[in-house]
Amino acid sequence: MSRGTGRTKRCGTEDAARRLEDARQFLEVAERTTAPGYGDVVATNAIHAAIAAADVICCLRLGRRSNDGNHRVAVDLLRQVDAQLANHLRRALDHKQQAAYESRDLSDRDAAACVEQARRLYRSAQEAVAGKRPRAT
Numbered sequence: 001m002s003r004g005t006g007r008t009k010r011c012g013t014e015d016a017a018r019r020l021e022d023a024r025q026f027l028e029v030a031e032r033t034t035a036p037g038y039g040d041v042v043a044t045n046a047i048h049a050a051i052a053a054a055d056v057i058c059c060l061r062l063g064r065r066s067n068d069g070n071h072r073v074a075v076d077l078l079r080q081v082d083a084q085l086a087n088h089l090r091r092a093l094d095h096k097q098q099a100a101y102e103s104r105d106l107s108d109r110d111a112a113a114c115v116e117q118a119r120r121l122y123r124s125a126q127e128a129v130a131g132k133r134p135r136a137t
Contacts, residue, residue, distance in 0.1 A: 006073030023052035039111035053121035
């Protein structure tokens with residue numbers, strides 16, 4: 001993982017509010033898809049929720065977010081705010097390749113873990129929007 005490299009984009013409170021809504025919608029879809037065998041769909045939506053939530057936190061705390069195709073740049077940026085939150089994002093992203101691009105399906109258990117990581121990041125993003133310091137849970 002590269003440190004301090006990667007494209008970023010300036011952002012502020014309006015961007016954060018829009019990304020928080022994106023995170024909410026992705027997470028809602030992930031949580032509502034409960035049928036067994038939908039692990040890839042659940043995880044992909046949860047991962048997108050986690051990325052959007054990380055963007056919220058970074059916009060509010062750093063004034064910039066990742067704009068790089070390599071999502072690991074988002075992990076590095078989030079680490080500047082909170083290492084535990086960055087670990088939640090990294091753990092969700094660890095499943096992105098398999099869930100979104102491979103023929104081998106992600107297990108329902110791994111998908112549920114992605115949802116939990118997204119929930120933690122979403123709660124922290126909500127706290128950041130409310131003016132509180134985001135905290136990993």
